[in-house]
Amino acid sequence: MKLDIYDHFHPDEREFVDRAWEWVVHAGEYHEVKLTDFLDPRQAFILQSLVNRHPDVQVRLDGGYEGAERCRALVAPDYRDLSQEDMGLKVLSIYSGDQKFLSLEHGDYMGSILGLGVKRSKIGDIHVLEDGCHTVVCEEISTFLDMNLTQVHRIHVLREILPIEQLRTSQVELELQDITVASLRLDGIASDAYRISRTKVVVPIRAGRCRVNWKVVEDPSYLLKEGDLVSMQGFGRFKVIEAGGMTKKGRQRVKIGKFV
Structure with a gap:
């Protein structure tokens, strides 16, 4: 099957797309089983997307508990029962x-x-x-x-x-912060979240060091929405909890939560 999906992914993700597609092909055509290392949610999404393109392949994702962020994947022919497989x-x-x-x-x-x-x-x-x-x-x-x-x-x-x-799990702690912004642009909200100037926050964004929902975003004007998870290398992560309501000066009220 010829890959025609590069346009759907960031150029930096092509190496992983190639590897993941190889796992899928080997499972579907050669009946091989592949247990991967831990994947982040974006990689898991890419792998699931590729598996969905092959009628004879399935995947199981497991990070040790329900709701795990990072998971290992087991890619296998569709006739195997993966529910009892050892995920290592x-x-x-x-x-x-x-x-x-x-x-x-x-x-x-x-x-x-x-x-x-x-x-x-x-x-x-x-x-x-x-x-x-x-x-x-x-x-x-x-x-x-x-x-x-x-x-x-x-x-x-x-x-x-x-x-x-x-395994004992912990609850994620968020440091809540209410801000007002002119728009939901990535650079504006990230500037307030990390308490640095917009000029300085634009640099890592354009350098490919920012991810929104685990996908690289290099456009400072990218518009965020409720539920978006933003991570910036060297600065940490925050989540857009609420976005709505206007101030008397016409600015938007936004509630964010920084991971601590």
Whole structure:
């Protein structure tokens, strides 16, 4: 099947489109089964779109719990029962007796794991808990992490590998912020969200460092809407919670939530 869908995706996504289409073709034509690393929601969407183009292929997405953001995918011929397949998921439980440990944040755990040379694609969602952290990881690197992750942000930690059934999840915390903007342009809202000038926020957007709903957006004038998730490399993420209502001066009221 000749791919005619490049126009639907950003040029930076073509490499992944090619890889994903290869998984689909091998499953449909050669009856192969492919278990991927963790995919972000945009990659999962692309893969699902390609699977839908092939009548003899199916995909299962699993990140260890319902509502997971990052998931592994199992691409297989449509006659296989994927419900009982092993998705290769483990839980890396991190804990410590140090009181300073309780102040560690998501980025601290992520930085320490990636600092070991582990690829981001091997790590699923990270859940910071009151007494530690549970991270979903690919089974094939779980032993390596258990042996080598000894510190998080210079704090000595203990580790334990648990079955995925023992995963404890955390609630996402949002720092709410009410702003007024002239329009729902990306650069205007991002400027207020990150508390930097519009001139400065335009630079990473045009450099391809901004994603809206996990898709690269390079146009500063892109119009956001309720529910959109914006992430900018080096600045963090925020979500447009509400967009509506006008001030007496004709500006729009917007409620955003920054991920903390």
